Amino acid sequence: MNLREFIIDNIYENLRLDLFLSKVFEDKSRSYLQKIIEDKNVLVNDKVKKSNYKLKRNDKVTVDIPELEELIVEPENIDLDILYEDSDVIVINKHQGMVVHPAPGNYSGTLVNALLYHCKDLSGINGVIRPGIVHRIDKDTSGILVIAKNDNSHRKLAEQLKEHSMKREYIALVEGVIKEDKGTVDKPIGRHPKERIKMAIVDGGRRAVTHYEVIERFEKNTLIKCILETGRTHQIRVHMAYIGHPLVGDPVYGYKKQKFNLEGQMLHAKKLGFIHPSKGEYIEFESEIPDYFHQVLKKLSK
Template identity: 80%
Template sequence: MNLKEFIIDENSVNCRLDVYLSQVFEGKSRSYIQKLIENENVIVNDKNKKSNYKLKIYDKITVNIPELEELVVQPENIPLDILYEDSDLIVINKPQGIVVHPAPGNYTGTLVNALLYHCKDLSGINGVIRPGIVHRIDKDTSGILVIAKNDNSHRKLAEQLKDHSMTREYIALTEGVIKEESGAVDKPLARHPRERIKMAIVSGGKRAVTHYEVIERFERNTLVKCILETGRTHQIRVHMGYLGHPLVGDPVYGYKKQKFRLNGQMLHAKKLGFIHPSTEKYLEFESELPEYFVEVLTKLRK
Protein backbone atom coordinates (compact mmCIF):
# COMPACT_ATOMS: atom_id res chain seq x y z
CA MET A 1 0.00 0.00 0.00
CA ASN A 2 1.11 3.56 -0.77
CA LEU A 3 -0.17 5.86 1.97
CA LYS A 4 -0.84 9.51 1.11
CA GLU A 5 -2.33 12.27 3.26
CA PHE A 6 -3.91 15.61 2.37
CA ILE A 7 -5.19 18.55 4.44
CA ILE A 8 -8.00 20.57 2.86
CA ASP A 9 -7.44 24.30 2.50
CA GLU A 10 -9.97 27.03 1.69
CA ASN A 11 -9.55 26.51 -2.08
CA SER A 12 -11.10 23.03 -1.93
CA VAL A 13 -13.94 23.61 0.55
CA ASN A 14 -17.31 22.18 -0.67
CA CYS A 15 -15.60 20.15 -3.39
CA ARG A 16 -16.82 16.54 -3.69
CA LEU A 17 -14.42 14.00 -2.23
CA ASP A 18 -14.17 11.97 -5.47
CA VAL A 19 -13.71 15.08 -7.61
CA TYR A 20 -10.95 16.41 -5.36
CA LEU A 21 -9.04 13.11 -5.38
CA SER A 22 -9.36 12.68 -9.15
CA GLN A 23 -7.74 16.12 -9.48
CA VAL A 24 -5.00 15.30 -6.98
CA PHE A 25 -4.19 11.95 -8.56
CA GLU A 26 -3.64 12.90 -12.17
CA GLY A 27 -4.09 9.99 -14.54
CA LYS A 28 -6.55 8.19 -12.24
CA SER A 29 -10.13 8.08 -13.48
CA ARG A 30 -13.02 9.22 -11.32
CA SER A 31 -14.46 5.70 -11.40
CA TYR A 32 -11.12 4.39 -10.06
CA ILE A 33 -11.25 6.94 -7.23
CA GLN A 34 -14.87 6.03 -6.47
CA LYS A 35 -13.84 2.39 -6.27
CA LEU A 36 -11.11 3.30 -3.78
CA ILE A 37 -13.69 5.13 -1.66
CA GLU A 38 -16.20 2.28 -1.94
CA ASN A 39 -13.55 -0.24 -0.85
CA GLU A 40 -12.74 1.95 2.17
CA ASN A 41 -9.24 2.86 1.02
CA VAL A 42 -10.08 6.52 1.65
CA ILE A 43 -10.51 7.87 5.19
CA VAL A 44 -11.63 11.40 6.08
CA ASN A 45 -10.87 12.42 9.67
CA ASP A 46 -10.52 8.71 10.56
CA LYS A 47 -14.00 7.93 9.16
CA ASN A 48 -15.31 6.40 5.93
CA LYS A 49 -17.14 8.88 3.71
CA LYS A 50 -19.11 8.56 0.49
CA SER A 51 -17.92 9.85 -2.90
CA ASN A 52 -20.30 12.83 -2.73
CA TYR A 53 -19.01 14.03 0.67
CA LYS A 54 -18.44 17.81 0.57
CA LEU A 55 -15.02 18.71 1.91
CA LYS A 56 -14.58 21.08 4.86
CA ILE A 57 -11.67 23.27 5.87
CA TYR A 58 -8.83 21.31 7.53
CA ASP A 59 -10.34 17.90 6.68
CA LYS A 60 -7.59 15.27 6.81
CA ILE A 61 -7.80 12.73 3.97
CA THR A 62 -5.80 9.52 4.11
CA VAL A 63 -5.61 7.43 0.92
CA ASN A 64 -4.27 3.90 0.54
CA ILE A 65 -3.29 3.16 -3.07
CA PRO A 66 -3.11 -0.62 -3.49
CA GLU A 67 0.02 -1.84 -5.24
CA LEU A 68 -0.63 -3.09 -8.75
CA GLU A 69 -0.11 -6.77 -9.40
CA GLU A 70 0.11 -8.52 -12.73
CA LEU A 71 -2.85 -10.84 -12.51
CA VAL A 72 -3.23 -14.03 -14.48
CA VAL A 73 -6.24 -16.17 -13.58
CA GLN A 74 -6.05 -19.62 -15.13
CA PRO A 75 -9.06 -21.73 -16.18
CA GLU A 76 -9.41 -24.85 -14.05
CA ASN A 77 -11.47 -27.97 -14.66
CA ILE A 78 -13.56 -27.69 -11.50
CA PRO A 79 -17.09 -29.20 -11.66
CA LEU A 80 -19.97 -26.73 -11.72
CA ASP A 81 -23.55 -27.33 -10.54
CA ILE A 82 -25.34 -25.42 -13.33
CA LEU A 83 -29.03 -24.66 -12.78
CA TYR A 84 -29.50 -22.64 -15.98
CA GLU A 85 -27.42 -21.31 -18.85
CA ASP A 86 -27.92 -19.34 -22.05
CA SER A 87 -25.92 -16.89 -24.17
CA ASP A 88 -26.40 -14.06 -21.63
CA LEU A 89 -25.92 -15.63 -18.22
CA ILE A 90 -25.29 -18.72 -16.16
CA VAL A 91 -26.89 -19.63 -12.81
CA ILE A 92 -24.68 -21.65 -10.47
CA ASN A 93 -25.36 -23.54 -7.25
CA LYS A 94 -22.12 -22.91 -5.32
CA PRO A 95 -21.02 -25.46 -2.72
CA GLN A 96 -19.72 -24.48 0.70
CA GLY A 97 -15.95 -23.98 0.83
CA ILE A 98 -15.48 -22.41 -2.61
CA VAL A 99 -14.30 -18.79 -2.89
CA VAL A 100 -16.20 -16.85 -5.56
CA HIS A 101 -13.26 -14.98 -7.13
CA PRO A 102 -9.46 -14.82 -6.80
CA ALA A 103 -7.79 -12.39 -4.42
CA PRO A 104 -4.14 -11.56 -3.71
CA GLY A 105 -2.45 -14.74 -2.57
CA ASN A 106 -5.37 -16.92 -3.64
CA TYR A 107 -5.60 -17.24 -7.42
CA THR A 108 -6.66 -20.88 -7.81
CA GLY A 109 -9.55 -23.12 -6.92
CA THR A 110 -12.19 -20.38 -7.11
CA LEU A 111 -15.54 -20.24 -8.87
CA VAL A 112 -14.04 -17.83 -11.41
CA ASN A 113 -11.31 -20.36 -12.29
CA ALA A 114 -14.06 -22.92 -12.95
CA LEU A 115 -16.14 -20.46 -14.98
CA LEU A 116 -13.19 -19.54 -17.20
CA TYR A 117 -12.79 -23.23 -18.05
CA HIS A 118 -16.50 -23.70 -18.74
CA CYS A 119 -17.36 -20.41 -20.50
CA LYS A 120 -15.70 -18.85 -23.52
CA ASP A 121 -17.14 -15.43 -22.74
CA LEU A 122 -17.72 -13.61 -19.44
CA SER A 123 -18.43 -9.92 -18.92
CA GLY A 124 -15.36 -7.77 -18.41
CA ILE A 125 -16.90 -5.03 -16.27
CA ASN A 126 -15.26 -6.21 -13.05
CA GLY A 127 -11.83 -6.79 -14.56
CA VAL A 128 -9.45 -9.73 -14.63
CA ILE A 129 -10.12 -11.31 -11.24
CA ARG A 130 -13.92 -10.96 -11.22
CA PRO A 131 -15.12 -11.60 -14.79
CA GLY A 132 -18.88 -12.03 -14.91
CA ILE A 133 -19.33 -11.68 -11.15
CA VAL A 134 -22.47 -9.63 -10.49
CA HIS A 135 -22.79 -10.48 -6.79
CA ARG A 136 -20.99 -12.67 -4.28
CA ILE A 137 -21.63 -15.00 -1.38
CA ASP A 138 -19.09 -15.91 1.28
CA LYS A 139 -16.72 -18.85 0.87
CA ASP A 140 -18.55 -20.94 3.49
CA THR A 141 -22.04 -19.91 2.35
CA SER A 142 -23.60 -22.26 -0.20
CA GLY A 143 -26.25 -21.49 -2.78
CA ILE A 144 -27.28 -19.69 -5.95
CA LEU A 145 -25.37 -17.07 -7.92
CA VAL A 146 -25.99 -15.52 -11.34
CA ILE A 147 -22.98 -14.77 -13.56
CA ALA A 148 -23.08 -12.46 -16.59
CA LYS A 149 -21.62 -13.57 -19.92
CA ASN A 150 -21.53 -10.11 -21.49
CA ASP A 151 -21.37 -6.49 -20.38
CA ASN A 152 -24.97 -5.67 -21.30
CA SER A 153 -26.28 -8.51 -19.12
CA HIS A 154 -23.94 -7.48 -16.32
CA ARG A 155 -25.20 -3.89 -16.33
CA LYS A 156 -28.87 -4.88 -16.32
CA LEU A 157 -28.43 -7.46 -13.55
CA ALA A 158 -26.37 -4.99 -11.50
CA GLU A 159 -29.16 -2.41 -11.85
CA GLN A 160 -31.62 -4.89 -10.33
CA LEU A 161 -29.28 -5.43 -7.41
CA LYS A 162 -28.94 -1.69 -6.94
CA ASP A 163 -32.68 -0.98 -6.98
CA HIS A 164 -33.41 -4.03 -4.74
CA SER A 165 -35.70 -5.68 -7.30
CA MET A 166 -33.73 -8.96 -7.38
CA THR A 167 -35.23 -11.71 -5.20
CA ARG A 168 -32.71 -13.19 -2.77
CA GLU A 169 -33.79 -15.60 -0.05
CA TYR A 170 -31.50 -17.45 2.32
CA ILE A 171 -32.02 -20.25 4.83
CA ALA A 172 -30.07 -19.92 8.08
CA LEU A 173 -29.78 -21.83 11.34
CA THR A 174 -29.29 -19.57 14.33
CA GLU A 175 -28.23 -20.04 17.91
CA GLY A 176 -31.03 -19.69 20.46
CA VAL A 177 -34.80 -19.65 20.02
CA ILE A 178 -36.23 -16.61 18.25
CA LYS A 179 -39.56 -15.69 19.85
CA GLU A 180 -40.96 -13.45 17.11
CA GLU A 181 -42.51 -15.07 14.03
CA SER A 182 -40.92 -12.46 11.79
CA GLY A 183 -39.11 -9.16 11.85
CA ALA A 184 -36.54 -6.93 10.17
CA VAL A 185 -33.15 -5.47 11.00
CA ASP A 186 -32.38 -2.06 9.50
CA LYS A 187 -28.86 -1.26 10.69
CA PRO A 188 -25.96 0.29 8.70
CA LEU A 189 -22.86 -1.80 8.08
CA ALA A 190 -19.20 -0.89 7.62
CA ARG A 191 -15.79 -2.35 8.37
CA HIS A 192 -15.20 -3.02 12.04
CA PRO A 193 -13.19 -0.05 13.37
CA ARG A 194 -10.55 -2.30 14.96
CA GLU A 195 -10.88 -5.76 13.39
CA ARG A 196 -10.70 -5.09 9.66
CA ILE A 197 -11.64 -8.62 8.59
CA LYS A 198 -15.02 -8.15 10.26
CA MET A 199 -18.05 -6.05 9.42
CA ALA A 200 -20.01 -4.26 12.13
CA ILE A 201 -23.03 -2.07 12.72
CA VAL A 202 -21.52 1.40 12.41
CA SER A 203 -23.23 4.78 12.44
CA GLY A 204 -22.64 6.32 9.03
CA GLY A 205 -22.15 2.92 7.37
CA LYS A 206 -24.06 1.73 4.31
CA ARG A 207 -27.75 1.06 4.87
CA ALA A 208 -28.47 -2.65 5.29
CA VAL A 209 -31.90 -4.27 5.68
CA THR A 210 -32.59 -7.95 6.42
CA HIS A 211 -36.09 -9.39 6.77
CA TYR A 212 -36.47 -12.72 8.57
CA GLU A 213 -39.21 -15.31 9.14
CA VAL A 214 -39.11 -18.29 11.51
CA ILE A 215 -39.48 -21.63 9.70
CA GLU A 216 -38.90 -24.06 12.57
CA ARG A 217 -37.88 -23.89 16.24
CA PHE A 218 -35.73 -26.42 18.06
CA GLU A 219 -34.74 -26.71 21.70
CA ARG A 220 -31.80 -24.30 21.37
CA ASN A 221 -31.83 -23.22 17.72
CA THR A 222 -34.07 -21.62 15.10
CA LEU A 223 -34.35 -22.24 11.37
CA VAL A 224 -35.12 -18.97 9.60
CA LYS A 225 -35.69 -17.58 6.13
CA CYS A 226 -33.78 -14.35 5.53
CA ILE A 227 -34.79 -12.03 2.70
CA LEU A 228 -32.23 -9.45 1.62
CA GLU A 229 -33.45 -5.95 0.81
CA THR A 230 -29.82 -4.85 0.47
CA GLY A 231 -26.75 -7.02 -0.03
CA ARG A 232 -23.83 -5.90 2.11
CA THR A 233 -20.81 -8.02 3.02
CA HIS A 234 -21.67 -10.46 5.86
CA GLN A 235 -25.08 -8.77 6.19
CA ILE A 236 -27.14 -11.71 7.48
CA ARG A 237 -24.33 -12.89 9.74
CA VAL A 238 -23.95 -9.48 11.41
CA HIS A 239 -27.66 -8.70 11.62
CA MET A 240 -28.64 -12.03 13.19
CA GLY A 241 -25.76 -11.62 15.64
CA TYR A 242 -27.14 -8.17 16.49
CA LEU A 243 -30.44 -9.84 17.43
CA GLY A 244 -28.54 -12.13 19.79
CA HIS A 245 -28.91 -15.10 17.44
CA PRO A 246 -25.65 -15.59 15.51
CA LEU A 247 -25.49 -18.30 12.88
CA VAL A 248 -24.54 -21.82 13.94
CA GLY A 249 -20.99 -22.62 12.83
CA ASP A 250 -20.00 -19.00 12.16
CA PRO A 251 -16.27 -18.78 12.97
CA VAL A 252 -16.23 -14.96 12.95
CA TYR A 253 -19.51 -13.79 14.49
CA GLY A 254 -20.76 -16.96 16.19
CA TYR A 255 -20.16 -18.78 19.45
CA LYS A 256 -16.63 -19.98 20.19
CA LYS A 257 -17.89 -23.37 21.33
CA GLN A 258 -19.82 -25.24 18.62
CA LYS A 259 -21.84 -28.42 19.17
CA PHE A 260 -21.58 -29.54 15.53
CA ARG A 261 -18.47 -30.22 13.49
CA LEU A 262 -18.91 -27.71 10.68
CA ASN A 263 -16.72 -25.99 8.10
CA GLY A 264 -18.49 -22.66 8.39
CA GLN A 265 -21.76 -20.87 9.01
CA MET A 266 -25.13 -22.54 8.40
CA LEU A 267 -26.28 -20.25 5.62
CA HIS A 268 -27.63 -21.23 2.21
CA ALA A 269 -28.70 -18.94 -0.66
CA LYS A 270 -31.82 -20.90 -1.55
CA LYS A 271 -33.75 -18.67 -3.96
CA LEU A 272 -32.73 -16.15 -6.63
CA GLY A 273 -35.09 -14.32 -8.97
CA PHE A 274 -34.48 -11.60 -11.57
CA ILE A 275 -35.64 -10.12 -14.88
CA HIS A 276 -33.71 -11.71 -17.75
CA PRO A 277 -31.60 -8.96 -19.38
CA SER A 278 -32.61 -9.92 -22.95
CA THR A 279 -36.05 -11.56 -22.79
CA GLU A 280 -37.22 -9.28 -19.94
CA LYS A 281 -39.05 -12.26 -18.44
CA TYR A 282 -38.87 -13.00 -14.72
CA LEU A 283 -36.79 -16.07 -13.87
CA GLU A 284 -36.62 -17.70 -10.44
CA PHE A 285 -34.39 -20.51 -9.23
CA GLU A 286 -34.27 -22.59 -6.07
CA SER A 287 -31.73 -25.08 -4.76
CA GLU A 288 -32.11 -27.79 -2.16
CA LEU A 289 -30.33 -27.51 1.17
CA PRO A 290 -26.89 -29.14 0.96
CA GLU A 291 -26.23 -32.46 2.67
CA TYR A 292 -24.32 -31.01 5.64
CA PHE A 293 -27.26 -28.68 6.38
CA VAL A 294 -29.82 -31.48 6.19
CA GLU A 295 -27.74 -33.68 8.50
CA VAL A 296 -27.67 -31.02 11.22
CA LEU A 297 -31.43 -30.45 10.96
CA THR A 298 -32.04 -34.20 11.20
CA LYS A 299 -30.01 -34.36 14.41
CA LEU A 300 -31.93 -31.40 15.87
CA ARG A 301 -35.29 -32.98 15.06
CA LYS A 302 -34.31 -36.15 16.91
Protein backbone atom coordinates in the same frame (compact mmCIF):
# COMPACT_ATOMS: atom_id res chain seq x y z
CA MET B 1 2.18 5.15 -7.54
CA ASN B 2 -0.46 7.19 -9.37
CA LEU B 3 -0.42 10.60 -7.63
CA ARG B 4 -3.48 12.85 -7.76
CA GLU B 5 -4.13 16.14 -5.95
CA PHE B 6 -7.43 17.95 -5.31
CA ILE B 7 -8.41 21.28 -3.74
CA ILE B 8 -11.82 21.13 -2.06
CA ASP B 9 -14.39 23.69 -3.19
CA ASN B 10 -17.81 24.45 -1.71
CA ILE B 11 -19.46 21.54 -3.59
CA TYR B 12 -17.57 18.97 -1.50
CA GLU B 13 -17.39 20.92 1.76
CA ASN B 14 -18.48 18.86 4.83
CA LEU B 15 -18.40 15.62 2.81
CA ARG B 16 -16.70 12.58 4.35
CA LEU B 17 -13.25 11.90 2.93
CA ASP B 18 -14.14 8.38 1.71
CA LEU B 19 -17.35 9.64 0.06
CA PHE B 20 -15.41 12.37 -1.73
CA LEU B 21 -12.95 9.80 -3.06
CA SER B 22 -15.80 7.56 -4.25
CA LYS B 23 -17.09 10.49 -6.33
CA VAL B 24 -13.76 11.29 -7.98
CA PHE B 25 -12.69 7.64 -8.39
CA GLU B 26 -15.95 6.11 -9.63
CA ASP B 27 -14.23 2.92 -10.80
CA LYS B 28 -13.01 2.09 -7.28
CA SER B 29 -15.13 0.49 -4.54
CA ARG B 30 -15.70 2.40 -1.33
CA SER B 31 -14.08 -0.40 0.69
CA TYR B 32 -10.95 -0.18 -1.49
CA LEU B 33 -10.79 3.61 -1.00
CA GLN B 34 -11.23 3.21 2.77
CA LYS B 35 -8.36 0.72 2.71
CA ILE B 36 -5.95 3.13 0.98
CA ILE B 37 -6.97 5.81 3.52
CA GLU B 38 -6.11 3.38 6.33
CA ASP B 39 -2.83 2.56 4.59
CA LYS B 40 -1.93 6.28 4.69
CA ASN B 41 -2.00 6.67 0.92
CA VAL B 42 -4.39 9.62 1.29
CA LEU B 43 -3.32 12.88 2.95
CA VAL B 44 -5.34 16.00 3.78
CA ASN B 45 -3.13 19.08 3.98
CA ASP B 46 -0.17 16.65 4.14
CA LYS B 47 -1.60 14.89 7.21
CA VAL B 48 -3.16 11.46 7.66
CA LYS B 49 -6.93 11.56 8.27
CA LYS B 50 -9.59 8.92 8.87
CA SER B 51 -12.31 7.93 6.38
CA ASN B 52 -14.97 9.88 8.28
CA TYR B 53 -13.01 13.16 8.25
CA LYS B 54 -15.31 16.00 7.11
CA LEU B 55 -13.65 18.01 4.37
CA LYS B 56 -13.26 21.78 4.65
CA ARG B 57 -13.10 24.34 1.89
CA ASN B 58 -9.58 24.71 0.41
CA ASP B 59 -8.39 21.44 1.95
CA LYS B 60 -5.68 19.84 -0.19
CA VAL B 61 -6.31 16.14 -0.71
CA THR B 62 -3.37 14.11 -2.04
CA VAL B 63 -4.04 10.54 -3.20
CA ASP B 64 -1.51 7.86 -4.11
CA ILE B 65 -3.29 5.00 -5.90
CA PRO B 66 -1.02 1.95 -5.58
CA GLU B 67 -0.04 0.30 -8.83
CA LEU B 68 -1.97 -2.94 -9.29
CA GLU B 69 0.03 -6.11 -9.73
CA GLU B 70 -0.62 -7.78 -13.04
CA LEU B 71 -2.42 -11.00 -12.23
CA ILE B 72 -3.21 -13.89 -14.50
CA VAL B 73 -6.20 -15.98 -13.46
CA GLU B 74 -5.91 -19.46 -14.92
CA PRO B 75 -8.92 -21.52 -16.09
CA GLU B 76 -9.33 -24.70 -14.03
CA ASN B 77 -11.37 -27.81 -14.75
CA ILE B 78 -13.58 -27.69 -11.65
CA ASP B 79 -17.08 -29.19 -11.63
CA LEU B 80 -19.90 -26.63 -11.54
CA ASP B 81 -23.53 -27.20 -10.54
CA ILE B 82 -25.18 -25.19 -13.35
CA LEU B 83 -28.89 -24.52 -12.87
CA TYR B 84 -29.33 -22.47 -16.05
CA GLU B 85 -27.23 -21.10 -18.89
CA ASP B 86 -27.78 -19.10 -22.07
CA SER B 87 -25.79 -16.53 -24.06
CA ASP B 88 -26.34 -13.83 -21.39
CA VAL B 89 -26.15 -15.45 -17.96
CA ILE B 90 -25.08 -18.53 -16.01
CA VAL B 91 -26.88 -19.45 -12.79
CA ILE B 92 -24.67 -21.50 -10.45
CA ASN B 93 -25.42 -23.43 -7.27
CA LYS B 94 -22.14 -22.86 -5.37
CA HIS B 95 -21.06 -25.44 -2.82
CA GLN B 96 -19.83 -24.53 0.66
CA GLY B 97 -16.07 -23.93 0.81
CA MET B 98 -15.65 -22.43 -2.66
CA VAL B 99 -14.35 -18.86 -2.88
CA VAL B 100 -16.15 -16.79 -5.53
CA HIS B 101 -13.17 -14.93 -7.01
CA PRO B 102 -9.37 -14.81 -6.59
CA ALA B 103 -7.88 -12.57 -3.91
CA PRO B 104 -4.40 -12.12 -2.38
CA GLY B 105 -3.20 -15.50 -1.18
CA ASN B 106 -5.99 -17.37 -2.93
CA TYR B 107 -5.64 -17.36 -6.72
CA SER B 108 -6.84 -20.86 -7.61
CA GLY B 109 -9.77 -23.16 -6.97
CA THR B 110 -12.27 -20.32 -7.11
CA LEU B 111 -15.59 -20.05 -8.93
CA VAL B 112 -13.96 -17.63 -11.40
CA ASN B 113 -11.23 -20.19 -12.24
CA ALA B 114 -13.97 -22.75 -12.94
CA LEU B 115 -16.03 -20.30 -15.01
CA LEU B 116 -13.05 -19.37 -17.19
CA TYR B 117 -12.62 -23.05 -18.06
CA HIS B 118 -16.32 -23.59 -18.67
CA CYS B 119 -17.02 -20.64 -20.98
CA LYS B 120 -15.06 -18.29 -23.19
CA ASP B 121 -17.14 -15.15 -22.70
CA LEU B 122 -17.67 -13.37 -19.39
CA SER B 123 -18.44 -9.75 -18.61
CA GLY B 124 -15.28 -7.65 -18.31
CA ILE B 125 -16.76 -4.88 -16.15
CA ASN B 126 -15.07 -6.10 -12.95
CA GLY B 127 -11.70 -6.76 -14.58
CA VAL B 128 -9.58 -9.90 -14.78
CA ILE B 129 -10.03 -10.90 -11.14
CA ARG B 130 -13.84 -10.84 -11.10
CA PRO B 131 -15.04 -11.44 -14.68
CA GLY B 132 -18.82 -11.85 -14.81
CA ILE B 133 -19.26 -11.54 -11.05
CA VAL B 134 -22.34 -9.43 -10.34
CA HIS B 135 -22.79 -10.36 -6.66
CA ARG B 136 -21.02 -12.63 -4.19
CA ILE B 137 -21.73 -15.01 -1.36
CA ASP B 138 -19.20 -15.93 1.31
CA LYS B 139 -16.83 -18.88 0.91
CA ASP B 140 -18.67 -20.98 3.50
CA THR B 141 -22.15 -19.96 2.35
CA SER B 142 -23.67 -22.27 -0.25
CA GLY B 143 -26.29 -21.48 -2.85
CA ILE B 144 -27.31 -19.60 -5.97
CA LEU B 145 -25.39 -16.94 -7.88
CA VAL B 146 -25.98 -15.36 -11.28
CA ILE B 147 -22.96 -14.59 -13.48
CA ALA B 148 -23.02 -12.21 -16.46
CA LYS B 149 -21.59 -13.41 -19.78
CA ASN B 150 -21.44 -9.94 -21.35
CA ASP B 151 -21.23 -6.30 -20.25
CA ASN B 152 -24.83 -5.46 -21.18
CA SER B 153 -26.15 -8.29 -18.99
CA HIS B 154 -23.82 -7.23 -16.18
CA ARG B 155 -25.09 -3.63 -16.22
CA LYS B 156 -28.74 -4.68 -16.20
CA LEU B 157 -28.27 -7.19 -13.38
CA ALA B 158 -26.21 -4.70 -11.34
CA GLU B 159 -29.01 -2.14 -11.76
CA GLN B 160 -31.51 -4.62 -10.31
CA LEU B 161 -29.23 -5.15 -7.33
CA LYS B 162 -28.92 -1.41 -6.85
CA GLU B 163 -32.69 -0.93 -7.03
CA HIS B 164 -33.23 -3.91 -4.63
CA SER B 165 -35.51 -5.60 -7.19
CA MET B 166 -33.49 -8.84 -7.41
CA LYS B 167 -35.09 -11.49 -5.18
CA ARG B 168 -32.60 -13.14 -2.82
CA GLU B 169 -33.86 -15.59 -0.23
CA TYR B 170 -31.66 -17.49 2.21
CA ILE B 171 -32.15 -20.32 4.71
CA ALA B 172 -30.22 -20.05 7.98
CA LEU B 173 -29.96 -21.94 11.25
CA VAL B 174 -29.36 -19.64 14.22
CA GLU B 175 -28.52 -20.04 17.87
CA GLY B 176 -31.34 -19.66 20.40
CA VAL B 177 -35.10 -19.65 19.96
CA ILE B 178 -36.57 -16.62 18.19
CA LYS B 179 -39.89 -15.80 19.84
CA GLU B 180 -41.51 -13.59 17.19
CA ASP B 181 -42.62 -15.27 13.94
CA LYS B 182 -41.07 -12.60 11.73
CA GLY B 183 -39.07 -9.39 11.97
CA THR B 184 -36.78 -6.92 10.22
CA VAL B 185 -33.28 -5.72 11.08
CA ASP B 186 -32.54 -2.28 9.64
CA LYS B 187 -29.05 -1.38 10.86
CA PRO B 188 -26.08 0.13 8.97
CA ILE B 189 -23.08 -2.10 8.33
CA GLY B 190 -19.46 -1.07 7.91
CA ARG B 191 -15.95 -2.37 8.52
CA HIS B 192 -15.29 -3.21 12.18
CA PRO B 193 -13.29 -0.32 13.68
CA LYS B 194 -10.65 -2.62 15.22
CA GLU B 195 -10.85 -6.01 13.49
CA ARG B 196 -10.52 -5.66 9.70
CA ILE B 197 -11.74 -9.16 8.88
CA LYS B 198 -15.08 -8.37 10.54
CA MET B 199 -18.03 -6.20 9.63
CA ALA B 200 -20.14 -4.54 12.31
CA ILE B 201 -23.13 -2.31 13.01
CA VAL B 202 -21.50 1.13 12.81
CA ASP B 203 -22.65 4.73 12.64
CA GLY B 204 -21.98 6.00 9.15
CA GLY B 205 -22.09 2.48 7.69
CA ARG B 206 -24.13 1.61 4.61
CA ARG B 207 -27.82 0.98 5.16
CA ALA B 208 -28.57 -2.73 5.46
CA VAL B 209 -32.02 -4.33 5.72
CA THR B 210 -32.72 -8.01 6.43
CA HIS B 211 -36.23 -9.47 6.73
CA TYR B 212 -36.51 -12.81 8.53
CA GLU B 213 -39.24 -15.35 9.16
CA VAL B 214 -39.27 -18.42 11.41
CA ILE B 215 -39.61 -21.75 9.59
CA GLU B 216 -39.12 -24.11 12.55
CA ARG B 217 -38.13 -23.87 16.21
CA PHE B 218 -35.98 -26.46 17.97
CA GLU B 219 -34.99 -26.75 21.63
CA LYS B 220 -32.05 -24.34 21.36
CA ASN B 221 -32.06 -23.26 17.71
CA THR B 222 -34.29 -21.69 15.08
CA LEU B 223 -34.48 -22.34 11.33
CA ILE B 224 -35.30 -19.12 9.51
CA LYS B 225 -35.84 -17.68 6.07
CA CYS B 226 -34.01 -14.41 5.36
CA ILE B 227 -34.87 -12.04 2.53
CA LEU B 228 -32.27 -9.44 1.62
CA GLU B 229 -33.45 -5.96 0.80
CA THR B 230 -29.81 -4.83 0.54
CA GLY B 231 -26.66 -6.89 0.02
CA ARG B 232 -23.84 -5.82 2.30
CA THR B 233 -20.81 -7.96 3.15
CA HIS B 234 -21.73 -10.55 5.83
CA GLN B 235 -25.15 -8.87 6.15
CA ILE B 236 -27.23 -11.80 7.48
CA ARG B 237 -24.39 -12.97 9.73
CA VAL B 238 -23.91 -9.50 11.27
CA HIS B 239 -27.62 -8.72 11.64
CA MET B 240 -28.55 -12.03 13.28
CA ALA B 241 -25.59 -11.77 15.68
CA TYR B 242 -26.71 -8.22 16.49
CA ILE B 243 -30.17 -9.40 17.64
CA GLY B 244 -28.60 -12.15 19.75
CA HIS B 245 -29.08 -15.06 17.36
CA PRO B 246 -25.79 -15.67 15.50
CA LEU B 247 -25.63 -18.32 12.80
CA VAL B 248 -24.75 -21.84 13.89
CA GLY B 249 -21.17 -22.64 12.90
CA ASP B 250 -20.20 -19.03 12.19
CA PRO B 251 -16.47 -18.82 13.02
CA VAL B 252 -16.42 -15.00 13.08
CA TYR B 253 -19.72 -13.83 14.59
CA GLY B 254 -20.96 -17.03 16.25
CA TYR B 255 -20.41 -18.87 19.51
CA LYS B 256 -16.86 -20.03 20.25
CA LYS B 257 -18.07 -23.44 21.34
CA GLN B 258 -19.74 -25.29 18.46
CA LYS B 259 -21.94 -28.32 19.01
CA PHE B 260 -21.63 -29.60 15.42
CA ASN B 261 -18.52 -30.37 13.42
CA LEU B 262 -19.06 -27.71 10.74
CA GLU B 263 -16.85 -26.08 8.13
CA GLY B 264 -18.59 -22.72 8.51
CA GLN B 265 -21.88 -20.93 9.05
CA MET B 266 -25.19 -22.64 8.25
CA LEU B 267 -26.40 -20.31 5.55
CA HIS B 268 -27.73 -21.25 2.12
CA ALA B 269 -28.77 -18.92 -0.72
CA LYS B 270 -31.88 -20.91 -1.60
CA LYS B 271 -33.76 -18.69 -4.06
CA LEU B 272 -32.75 -16.11 -6.67
CA GLY B 273 -35.08 -14.22 -9.00
CA PHE B 274 -34.38 -11.46 -11.53
CA ILE B 275 -35.50 -9.93 -14.82
CA HIS B 276 -33.58 -11.62 -17.64
CA PRO B 277 -31.28 -8.94 -19.11
CA SER B 278 -32.23 -9.52 -22.78
CA LYS B 279 -35.59 -11.34 -22.65
CA GLY B 280 -37.11 -8.90 -20.16
CA GLU B 281 -38.94 -11.74 -18.36
CA TYR B 282 -38.78 -12.53 -14.63
CA ILE B 283 -37.05 -15.85 -13.96
CA GLU B 284 -36.52 -17.56 -10.61
CA PHE B 285 -34.31 -20.39 -9.42
CA GLU B 286 -34.32 -22.50 -6.28
CA SER B 287 -31.85 -25.02 -4.84
CA GLU B 288 -32.22 -27.56 -2.08
CA ILE B 289 -30.24 -27.11 1.13
CA PRO B 290 -27.03 -29.20 1.02
CA ASP B 291 -26.53 -32.55 2.75
CA TYR B 292 -24.55 -31.20 5.72
CA PHE B 293 -27.44 -28.81 6.44
CA HIS B 294 -29.96 -31.69 6.27
CA GLN B 295 -27.86 -33.78 8.66
CA VAL B 296 -27.79 -31.06 11.33
CA LEU B 297 -31.56 -30.49 11.04
CA LYS B 298 -32.11 -34.25 11.37
CA LYS B 299 -30.08 -34.29 14.60
CA LEU B 300 -32.04 -31.34 15.98
CA SER B 301 -35.37 -32.97 15.11
CA LYS B 302 -34.46 -35.99 17.24
